[in-house]
Amino acid sequence: MDVDAVRTAAKYIKDSRNLVVFTGAGMSADSGIPTFRGADGLWSKFRPEELATLDAFLKDPVLVWKWYLWRISKLKGVKPHRGYKVLSRWYREGILKHVITQNVDGLFIRSGIEEVVELHGNILRAKCMSCRYKTSIDSLDKSSLPILCPRCYGLMRPDVVWFGEPLDESIVEAAYRYARESDVMLVIGTSGVVYPAAYIPFIAKESGAKIIEVNIEESAITSISDVFIGLKAADALPLIDKYLKKV
Numbered sequence: 001m002d003v004d005a006v007r008t009a010a011k012y013i014k015d016s017r018n019l020v021v022f023t024g025a026g027m028s029a030d031s032g033i034p035t036f037r038g039a040d041g042l043w044s045k046f047r048p049e050e051l052a053t054l055d056a057f058l059k060d061p062v063l064v065w066k067w068y069l070w071r072i073s074k075l076k077g078v079k080p081h082r083g084y085k086v087l088s089r090w091y092r093e094g095i096l097k098h099v100i101t102q103n104v105d106g107l108f109i110r111s112g113i114e115e116v117v118e119l120h121g122n123i124l125r126a127k128c129m130s131c132r133y134k135t136s137i138d139s140l141d142k143s144s145l146p147i148l149c150p151r152c153y154g155l156m157r158p159d160v161v162w163f164g165e166p167l168d169e170s171i172v173e174a175a176y177r178y179a180r181e182s183d184v185m186l187v188i189g190t191s192g193v194v195y196p197a198a199y200i201p202f203i204a205k206e207s208g209a210k211i212i213e214v215n216i217e218e219s220a221i222t223s224i225s226d227v228f229i230g231l232k233a234a235d236a237l238p239l240i241d242k243y244l245k246k247v
């Protein structure tokens, strides 16, 4: 373990006025949710073009819904790990100002950070393709698939961003603004290869922020990181927290 890196990260965070966290799937890996890339990633077992595109959904909405309901069922037994607890306490204490995530699992909300910027949507919500009604998956009748809108009987789809789809403009604007205004950005568990999300650490860096990266391996963000902590998120965050009291 690189104690110097952890100590430097703690010092940056202690001295920060506007700490922003940006996460990817690696943040939730320690809660038991698979990442996308890598040997055990979802995209090594499933083909995104068959399950995570609008074309795939229109071709076979039952298959796509089955896949999403399977992923949702896996989330039921999962809890935010101790790294989430650290971030949620920093947020309550005012140390952490904003969280931007690519994750759709809703774990930040469950850990008590309600105002999270969810760039790629939330798997626990659905939206109607006809009348745009949005609601939680829990509230919908899933006894026969595909799920239909309780208001207009249109086709409901998962409220997530699929490959080839644009991100919600107001959500991207908020994320870019938080990145520009940050003085320290803590980047946790992302490969940094999916755009426009991957611009976020670069925007922060260009605006003068220090970049702290937590990842079990180097990523496309590492070249701009001021500090790299090569640990799992669930180990790194409590450790930084411990050093925060010492620096």
Ligand code: OAD
Binding pocket: 023, 024, 025, 026, 027, 029, 030, 035, 036, 037, 038, 041, 102, 103, 120, 161, 162, 163, 188, 189, 190, 191, 192, 193, 194, 214, 215, 216, 217, 218, 219, 231, 232, 233, 234
């Ligand atoms: P990836 O699966 O591409 O990358 C996960 C990253 O987390 C990798 O860099 C891993 O090294 C790292 N990692 C794995 N376990 C970790 C742990 N325990 N602690 C810390 N880091 C760990 O996931 P994302 O970067 O989130 O998009 O992928 C970006 C987007 O691609 C996703 O939001 C999704 C996907 O297709 C959409 O669904 C639109």
